[in-house]
Amino acid sequence: MKYDTSVIYQIYPLTFNDANKDGIGDINGIKEKLDYIKSLGVSFIWLCPPTQSPLKDNGYDVSDYYKINPIFGTNEDYDSLIKSANEKGIDVMMDLVMNHTSDKHEWFEKSIKRIKPFDEYYVWRKEPVPGFDSQFENTCWTYVEERGEYYLHQFSKHQPDVNWENPEILKEFRKIIEHWVAKGICGFRFDVVDMIGKQIDKGIKIDVDRSFELLRQLGEGIFTNNKLLTVGECWSTGRTQGAKYTSGENPVLSMVFNARYMFMHENGSRWNRKPLTIDSLVKYRDYMFAQNTILKHTHIPNFIENHDFARSVSRFWTDEDNIFEKSKLLLTIHFLKRGTSFIFQGQELGLPNAKYSSIHEINDVETQKVLTSETPENIFFGTRDNPRKPIPWNGDEFNKVIPTYKYGDRFIVKNEIVNLDSPLNFWKQLVLWKQQFSKLFANGKYELVMEEIAGTFSYTISNDAQELIVATSWFDSIKFDPNGFTKLFSQNFEDGLLNKYGIYIGIKNK
Numbered sequence: 167m168k169y170d171t172s173v174i175y176q177i178y179p180l181t182f183n184d185a186n187k188d189g190i191g192d193i194n195g196i197k198e199k200l201d202y203i204k205s206l207g208v209s210f211i212w213l214c215p216p217t218q219s220p221l222k223d224n225g226y227d228v229s230d231y232y233k234i235n236p237i238f239g240t241n242e243d244y245d246s247l248i249k250s251a252n253e254k255g256i257d258v259m260m261d262l263v264m265n266h267t268s269d270k271h272e273w274f275e276k277s278i279k280r281i282k283p284f285d286e287y288y289v290w291r292k293e294p295v296p297g298f299d300s301q302f303e304n305t306c307w308t309y310v311e312e313r314g315e316y317y318l319h320q321f322s323k324h325q326p327d328v329n330w331e332n333p334e335i336l337k338e339f340r341k342i343i344e345h346w347v348a349k350g351i352c353g354f355r356f357d358v359v360d361m362i363g364k365q366i367d368k369g370i371k372i373d374v375d376r377s378f379e380l381l382r383q384l385g386e387g388i389f390t391n392n393k394l395l396t397v398g399e400c401w402s403t404g405r406t407q408g409a410k411y412t413s414g415e416n417p418v419l420s421m422v423f424n425a426r427y428m429f430m431h432e433n434g435s436r437w438n439r440k441p442l443t444i445d446s447l448v449k450y451r452d453y454m455f456a457q458n459t460i461l462k463h464t465h466i467p468n469f470i471e472n473h474d475f476a477r478s479v480s481r482f483w484t485d486e487d488n489i490f491e492k493s494k495l496l497l498t499i500h501f502l503k504r505g506t507s508f509i510f511q512g513q514e515l516g517l518p519n520a521k522y523s524s525i526h527e528i529n530d531v532e533t534q535k536v537l538t539s540e541t542p543e544n545i546f547f548g549t550r551d552n553p554r555k556p557i558p559w560n561g562d563e564f565n566k567v568i569p570t571y572k573y574g575d576r577f578i579v580k581n582e583i584v585n586l587d588s589p590l591n592f593w594k595q596l597v598l599w600k601q602q603f604s605k606l607f608a609n610g611k612y613e614l615v616m617e618e619i620a621g622t623f624s625y626t627i628s629n630d631a632q633e634l635i636v637a638t639s640w641f642d643s644i645k646f647d648p649n650g651f652t653k654l655f656s657q658n659f660e661d662g663l664l665n666k667y668g669i670y671i672g673i674k675n676k
């Protein structure tokens with residue numbers, strides 16, 4: 167399928183590019199940058215929800231699924247973006263939030279008043295049911311005086327969970343999907359979609375079989391008939407469980423995001439960064455590598471960044487020395503393998519986390535929950551504001567919602583474009599190799615090499631005709647002999663030594 171070796175570029179509309187310079191990124195801003203996006207080898211763009219929203223969770227609280235948020239532009243601007251993107255060979259995916267809506271959605275306002283047919287659109291109970299929690303707050307059941315009942319919200323109280331046991335909900339979302347498909351959308355990224363199968367009265371948060379069944383009904387006659395690309399965000403589902411959605415005779419999704427590895431390399435967590443060690447690198451390497459074998463028959467979405475995690479160079483390392491080299495090391499390891507490449511805006515620039523002087527600068531709703539329980543240092547490291555900072559096109563950007571961070575001059579897009587050593591230009595090269603050796607990446611045999619040497623993550627990919635080697639060094643200098651390989655690229659490789667942050671990529675014909 168087309169998407170197997172494709173690149174999908176994720177855009178955070180609020181901070182990507184502001185065409186009318188009112189301090190908020192917009193749809194026309196994305197349109198303006200289509201040539202830039204195209205230059206990254208991208209064939210799909212995925213926009214975080216651009217639909218009407220009070221922005222309590224920056225768009226993941228939708229108050230009208232059919233309307234583009236006026237702060238981003240009009241529905242016509244969006245149609246025109248799809249058209250212009252398509253003309254350049256880029257398809258547009260939509261981010262659809264089906265687990266919850268905004269509390270300002272008409273459905274919720276009417277549900278409170280028990281107006282039919284909306285009265286059972288949400289999860290209302292006389293008493294809170296145990297077994298659930300909220301990602302963003304200390305309670306997940308909020309009482310509404312007017313209705314005399316509690317509603318469930320697994321995120322903020324402004325994001326009431328939708329009641330998927332009500333068949334009307336399925337009909338509503340089928341209608342929404344059909345609407346956007348008719349507008350030219352080529353696929354969807356379904357937000358926290360493994361949560362829709364929740365079994366409230368049994369206290370079951372994640373029920374894979376039930377979510378599978380709901381997705382099947384949702385997609386029947388729509389997903390495959392329209393050849394849609396469907397990507398499920400399934401945080402709580404590990405890689406084998408996740409594969410249930412994508413493999414077998416009747417897969418219900420094209421791909422599933424698994425985030426289990428996001429902090430594995432450092433034994434850390436969102437709010438607690440630990441330095442990368444040789445041991446944690448091994449653990450991480452083995453997990454990442456096993457994806458290729460365990461998920462042999464499914465499409466793997468390769469990603470290490472999105473709008474929900476600290477920037478990758480800042481997760482792996484605490485300082486910004488040699489940052490371009492580090493960034494290329496991460497891009498190499500994560501994208502020179504089988505699967506679809508997902509790249510999040512700014513990742514191609516090697517952007518690090520921002521720096522803050524006060525917790526009051528933070529916008530993100532998730533961070534609010536830990537403002538008093540975590541140290542400022544942990545908060546600044548983990549906050550989702552980091553990846554969401556405005557893209558430094560020229561270095562003079564301004565944003566009303568998420569304050570701009572002044573990245574150094576070397577990260578400014580126009581500077582990276584002309585700097586042959588920039589992560590940006592390296593990324594473009596990676597994409598070309600992926601296309602050039604697509605058969606190797608898709609069906610080759612993957613083998614770890616130099617496993618006995620501490621501090622490397624190295625492997626070969628081979629088929630009958632060719633063999634590709636990716637050798638990397640993360641800590642000290644290691645001996646490396648490119649014996650018989652022709653060099654495609656190297657970094658910090660000299661006199662038979664692959665030095666710290668070293669990369670060697672080579673190819674040989676058999």
Ligand code: GLC
Nearest residue numbers: 223226263321357358473474
């Ligand atoms: C997903 C989104 C995240 C959002 C949450 C609630 O995890 O990626 O940004 O806050 O769902 O919708």
Ligand code: CA
Nearest residue numbers: 186188190192
């Ligand atoms: Ca704007």
